[in-house]
Amino acid sequence: MHFKEAKGILSPQNGMNLYRGCTHGCIYCDSRSKCYHIEHDFEDVEVKSNAPELLEAALRKKRKKCMIGTGAMCDPYFPGERKLLHTRRCVELIEKYGFGLAVQTKSTLCLRDLDLFEQIQRREKCVVQITLTTFDEDLCRILEPHVSTTRERFEALCTLKEHGIPTVVWFSPLLPFLNDTEENLRGILSYCFEAGVKGILCFGIGVTMREGNREYFYQKLEEHFPGLRERYERCYGLRYELSSSRNSALMRIFHDECEKRGVMHTPEQVFRYLYDLETGDEAEQLSLFS
Helix, strand or coil, rough: CCCECCCCCCCCCEEEECEEECCCCCCCHHHHHHHHCCCCCCCEEEEEEHHHHHHHHHHHHHHCCCCEECCCCCCCCCCCHHHHHHHHHHHHHHHEEEEEEEEEEEEEHHHHHHHHHHHHHHHEEEEEEEEEECCCHHHHHHHHCCCCCCCHHHHHHHHHHHHCCCCCECCCCCCCCCCCCCHHHHHHHHHHHCCCCCCCCCCCCEECCCCHHHHHHHHHHHHHCHHHHHHHHHHCCCEEEEEEHHHHHEEEEEEHHHHHHCEECHHHHHHHHHHHCCCHHHHHCCCHHH
């Protein structure tokens, strides 16, 4: 881990990444891609040391309240955050200035900041987004080795529900020949429905690969699944989108099951919910007519 001052913190869409790099070790991670120009070792996480100061200055200048997002590129609750409290300081500022929050993570460490989430939700809106990809715990420990397991993340979703914090699940990516099965889909959906999530983001049954993350992914396939790299290369070559042959059938099940339970299930619905700053009740009412 190393520290560096940043020039800015909020994107035009009001998203922020407080860190660059990650130690979760997910074998499919797109953030390893060369197009993001991370010059240091990916596991040597770069901390934007002046992020809280930059964020406070940006929030003071904003004339209109909005949702502030974090976690799109690098997990704000990677293990180093436990001592750094970098994310917590920024969430405190979002609460202080009356903005909404949409945080994305794979870590149950987010529950540490439950008190702040509740304060934001009472006044504005706070949505916690948690990624679930793999129902099988043993497979999860291979695909996402240094992060909370799927079961642990499901329990975190239940805790958030108990405290009145709305949640969204990212069901992505699904790796061909590994977790692109009906059993995996129904297992994850059962967790989502039991935890009362507001929406599930699924962009299709498959994964994307670019220079940088492809090489790491193939290295891990060779390590854990002998022969699977060659199968990927035969089926997909150097394609960006690696769609599962089961995509159509599984997506029909996904949409049908979500529709039955009133759970938002198209990217348009879910992103509108995440970006719009309404109170929880108003946002929930809007989702019913989406």
